[in-house]
Amino acid sequence: MTLHPILAALRKHKAGVVLISLQIALTLAIVCNAVFIIGQRVERVNRPTGLDENDLFLVSQQWVGAPGGDDPAGVEKLDVMQREDLTALRNLPDVASVAPSNSIPLLNSSWTGALSLKSDQKFEKGITRTAYYFTDEHALATLGLRLVAGRAFTAADVQHQGARDQRNRPIVIVTQALADKLFPQGGAVGKVVYTDGSSAPSTVIGVVARLQTPASGSFGNDFAWNSTLVPTRLDANFARYVVRAKPGRRDAAMHAVPATLYAVNPMRVLDDDSVKSFADIRASAYRADVGMAILMGVVCLILLCVTAAGIVGLTSFWVGQRHRQIGVRRALGARKVDILHYFQIENLLIAGAGVLVGVLLAIGLNMWLMSHYEMARIPLLYVLTGVLVMLAIGQAAVFVPARRASNVPPVVATRAA
Amino acid sequence: MLAYYFQLGLRSLRRNPALTALMVMAIGFGVAASMITYSVFRAVSGNPIPGKSAQLFTPQIDSWGPQQNLKGEPAEALGYIDAMALMRAHEAKRQTLLYPVQLSVMPGGNRDLPLNANGYAVTADFFTMFEVPFRYGSGWGAQDDDTRASDVVISSELNQKLFAGANSVGRALNLGGHDYRVVGVASHWNPRPRFYDLFTTSGFADEPDIYMVFNRALDLQMRTGGRNSCRGSLAYTTWQGYLQSNCVWITPWVELDSPAEVASYRSFLTHYAADQRLAGRFDWAANVRLRDVMQWLDYEHVVPPESRISLAVALGFFLICLVNTIGLLLAKFMRRAGEIGVRRALGATRGEIYTQYLVEAATVGLAGGVLGLLLTATGVSGVGILFQPEIAKLAQLDFSLVGLTFVVAIVATVLAAFYPAWRAAHVQPAWQLKSS
Numbered sequence: 024m025t026l027h028p029i030l031a032a033l034r035k036h037k038a039g040v041v042l043i044s045l046q047i048a049l050t051l052a053i054v055c056n057a058v059f060i061i062g063q064r065v066e067r068v069n070r071p072t073g074l075d076e077n078d079l080f081l082v083s084q085q086w087v088g089a090p091g092g093d094d095p096a097g098v099e100k101l102d103v104m105q106r107e108d109l110t111a112l113r114n115l116p117d118v119a120s121v122a123p124s125n126s127i128p129l130l131n132s133s134w135t136g137a138l139s140l141k142s143d144q145k146f147e148k149g150i151t152r153t154a155y156y157f158t159d160e161h162a163l164a165t166l167g168l169r170l171v172a173g174r175a176f177t178a179a180d181v182q183h184q185g186a187r188d189q190r191n192r193p194i195v196i197v198t199q200a201l202a203d204k205l206f207p208q209g210g211a212v213g214k215v216v217y218t219d220g221s222s223a224p225s226t227v228i229g230v231v232a233r234l235q236t237p238a239s240g241s242f243g244n245d246f247a248w249n250s251t252l253v254p255t256r257l258d259a260n261f262a263r264y265v266v267r268a269k270p271g272r273r274d275a276a277m278h279a280v281p282a283t284l285y286a287v288n289p290m291r292v293l294d295d296d297s298v299k300s301f302a303d304i305r306a307s308a309y310r311a312d313v314g315m316a317i318l319m320g321v322v323c324l325i326l327l328c329v330t331a332a333g334i335v336g337l338t339s340f341w342v343g344q345r346h347r348q349i350g351v352r353r354a355l356g357a358r359k360v361d362i363l364h365y366f367q368i369e370n371l372l373i374a375g376a377g378v379l380v381g382v383l384l385a386i387g388l389n390m391w392l393m394s395h396y397e398m399a400r401i402p403l404l405y406v407l408t409g410v411l412v413m414l415a416i417g418q419a420a421v422f423v424p425a426r427r428a429s430n431v432p433p434v435v436a437t438r439a440a
Numbered sequence: 441m442l443a444y445y446f447q448l449g450l451r452s453l454r455r456n457p458a459l460t461a462l463m464v465m466a467i468g469f470g471v472a473a474s475m476i477t478y479s480v481f482r483a484v485s486g487n488p489i490p491g492k493s494a495q496l497f498t499p500q501i502d503s504w505g506p507q508q509n510l511k512g513e514p515a516e517a518l519g520y521i522d523a524m525a526l527m528r529a530h531e532a533k534r535q536t537l538l539y540p541v542q543l544s545v546m547p548g549g550n551r552d553l554p555l556n557a558n559g560y561a562v563t564a565d566f567f568t569m570f571e572v573p574f575r576y577g578s579g580w581g582a583q584d585d586d587t588r589a590s591d592v593v594i595s596s597e598l599n600q601k602l603f604a605g606a607n608s609v610g611r612a613l614n615l616g617g618h619d620y621r622v623v624g625v626a627s628h629w630n631p632r633p634r635f636y637d638l639f640t641t642s643g644f645a646d647e648p649d650i651y652m653v654f655n656r657a658l659d660l661q662m663r664t665g666g667r668n669s670c671r672g673s674l675a676y677t678t679w680q681g682y683l684q685s686n687c688v689w690i691t692p693w694v695e696l697d698s699p700a701e702v703a704s705y706r707s708f709l710t711h712y713a714a715d716q717r718l719a720g721r722f723d724w725a726a727n728v729r730l731r732d733v734m735q736w737l738d739y740e741h742v743v744p745p746e747s748r749i750s751l752a753v754a755l756g757f758f759l760i761c762l763v764n765t766i767g768l769l770l771a772k773f774m775r776r777a778g779e780i781g782v783r784r785a786l787g788a789t790r791g792e793i794y795t796q797y798l799v800e801a802a803t804v805g806l807a808g809g810v811l812g813l814l815l816t817a818t819g820v821s822g823v824g825i826l827f828q829p830e831i832a833k834l835a836q837l838d839f840s841l842v843g844l845t846f847v848v849a850i851v852a853t854v855l856a857a858f859y860p861a862w863r864a865a866h867v868q869p870a871w872q873l874k875s876s
Contacts, residue, residue: 038770038859038863039767039770039771042763042766042767042770043767045763046760046763046764046767049756049759049760049763050760052756053753053756053757053760057753060749085542085544085556087544087546087554087616087617088544088546088616088617091661091663093661093678093679187663187676187682188677219672219674220672261542285553289547289552289553290554291554292544292553292554292555292556294556307828310825310827310828311744311746311827311828313825314746314825314827315746315749315750317825318750318753318825319753322473322753322754322757325469325473325757326757326760329465329466329469329760329761329764330760330764332462332466332764333462333466333763333764333767333768336459336462336767336768336771337767337768337770337771339771340771340772340774340775343775344774344775392749395748396745396748396749397745
């Protein structure tokens with residue numbers, strides 16, 4: 024079949040053709056970018072933190088009327104209180120292990136700093152940003168981290184200090200990502216780094232495979248895997264405890280925590296958020312990402328349906344309009360399949376024009392998003408897939424009206440219009 | 441005549457149920473998606489203090505220098521030294537310093553466990569500058585700042601918990617082991633976004649429970665309950681050391697009534713920073729900012745990116761729905777070319793045809809608006825999946841949103857109908873009559 028009659032017929036329906044092409048173009052542009060956004064969000068949400076997240080929960084609590092923690096006596100008193108809490112939690116029947124920590128991945132409360140290979144280095148070149156976890160010898164077991172080199176902290180390594188005290192950190196454990204950055208040649212264990220421009224050296228005693236920083240937002244994207252573990256209990260009028268329950272006993276352990284802590288010392292505040300499972304922490308950290316993915320998904324779905332329905336509607340109209348001409352063609356010897364192909368090729372032409380414009384729009388929209396929001400360049404694969412999907416949807420949508428057209432009997436030609 | 445066209449429109453909707461349903465659904469979904477995302481956007485991008493947003497300014501002074509500041513911008517808060525210097529200079533009509541504090545109300549009465557009370561350490565002008573409404577009593581006076589009084593203003597909610605909502609002015613309160621006196625109970629006051637503390641909050645926190653005297657908080661060596669940001673190697677070990685460090689944690693606000701006052705305050709800030717350089721504290725040129733409320737909200741990116749992106753996507757979606765509607769209306773109208781030809785031949789003018797089909801389109805728009813309203817109502821209660829709970833609850837279906845939904849649905853559909861109606865009005869009566 025030659026294209027000429029189709030093109031000639033399309034010229035008679037400029038408005039309809041332009042509208043369908045435009046709709047296909049806009050749909051392609053939005054769906055491509057929306058699916059790309061979904062893909063990025065899903066990828067972000069699925070990054071492993073490095074923790075063994077099952078059976079893990081966090082206790083955040085605040086003492087009332089406790090010392091300020093700015094004088095040595097106050098710090099000692101706070102440390103005693105904290106150790107009492109840790110002992111009580113460790114003695115719970117459903118608890119496997121407990122470690123104090125200033126934060127936990129995805130909590131969005133972080134203590135960040137910088138590591139460098141030279142002392143007294145300012146916040147300029149040659150530094151590597153990091154987030155600190157101040158914890159104790161139970162950290163690796165509690166968090167479920169995998170040690171890939173060196174050794175873990177021992178009880179003898181653990182110091183304690185006021186939360187705002189700027190003390191030396193003689194030993195640290197770093198993540199593999201951080202070690203690779205600082206020591207690209209490898210062999211980080213035993214090497215010396217300087218924290219936050221300090222003049223006192225810190226020796227790397229171990230490397231863990233992976234541990235995300237607490238920041239889940241864009242602020243932490245640059246150094247999401249650069250965590251440093253410091254064997255120090257921070258003493259302040261609040262404390263956080265990371266608890267690993269025995270397998271499958273998380274809820275029971277969580278339930279037992281408030282009563283246990285109040286029994287140790289009732290002068291403290293525990294509210295609804297004080298005992299939070301890691302699953303909840305993860306859900307609230309990624310709420311916007313998951314929500315965005317769902318919103319985009321729903322919009323895409325409705326959009327594709329609307330576009331398909333629009334094609335069905337307009338093609339049905341054309342079929343109705345050309346009822347008699349179809350009859351004439353059939354009477355002159357065209358087979359059913361010829362009529363079917365006519366409408367299918369017509370749709371392919373219109374959709375083809377639409378996707379050509381759509382590809383440009385999709386790339387333009389992506390560039391606009393890149394300049395206004397933190398968005399990566401859309402891979403060509405997404406656009407090409409989008410093109411194929413749009414063409415397929417066009418063919419699927421046109422099939423029903425086209426088949427109806429092919430069923431027009433030749434006898435129509437003989438009837439008066 | 442319009443009423444008659446409206447009836448014709450309704451009849452025409454019934455004649456082609458599938459096509460009509462398609463159009464109504466396209467308009468309904470498009471409008472609902474736009475309205476849901478707009479309701480959130482409206483809530484987060486609003487002016488939290490409309491009457492005074494142009495008179496309230498937050499001064500920023502670069503105390504970190506070009507190597508360590510925020511890509512040329514000064515820190516978003518002040519350290520103790522600069523904050524106190526601004527307060528002492530008293531160059532503005534009103535001024536306040538503030539930082540978040542976390543306190544606990546000691547057990548007493550029928551409560552045997554302590555209670556959290558989070559709020560702000562502020563100076564006397566805070567209440568007048570930000571127009572805090574009071575149910576009982578009032579804020580404290582400037583002399584109470586100087587005498588470092590143990591006065592507190594509490595929220596109505598805390599007043600309800602502690603004093604069962606009675607007038608508690610003059611009552612005593614033990615917070616974290618120290619005694620305070622209630623001088624005022626604020627009525628519900630929680631401007632959103634919380635423009636006055638964007639250093640710590642993202643702008644949408646719950647209402648503060650308590651406000652205490654700034655100087656009293658310093659006396660008690662109360663650390664900030666919010667953000668604290670420092671640069672370089674930190675050497676302090678004591679509270680005094682902390683105060684003298686480069687850490688920033690205090691948000692300052694000043695009230696300036698006229699452009700002249702703003703200019704004069706700006707030059708004061710520049711001179712202050714220059715003096716610090718002369719004194720050897722800074723070794724860089726003066727780098728100061730003086731932003732008003734709306735500029736500050738903008739600079740701090742209060743509107744979450746999800747809100748903008750989802751609004752943009754929803755508008756794009758609506759646009760496609762409209763394009764779809766244009767196509768379907770065209771099909772619907774042109775199918776009745778014969779009918780139009782007869783009407784034109786019987787003497788109807790083009791204008792009348794035009795009016796009739798626009799009214800018919802408006803009928804579709806109205807139906808789309810009703811569907812859109814239902815979907816919006818459902819969607820507004822479901823925005824919690826996309827936004828933080830504190831932002832999600834800002835999205836509300838109020839009277840103006842209902843009105844807007846209908847107006848947008850009808851106006852958009854009528855606009856979409858211009859071209860199809862124009863085509864309908866230009867149907868050639870002779871040609872139509874001849875062919876049938």
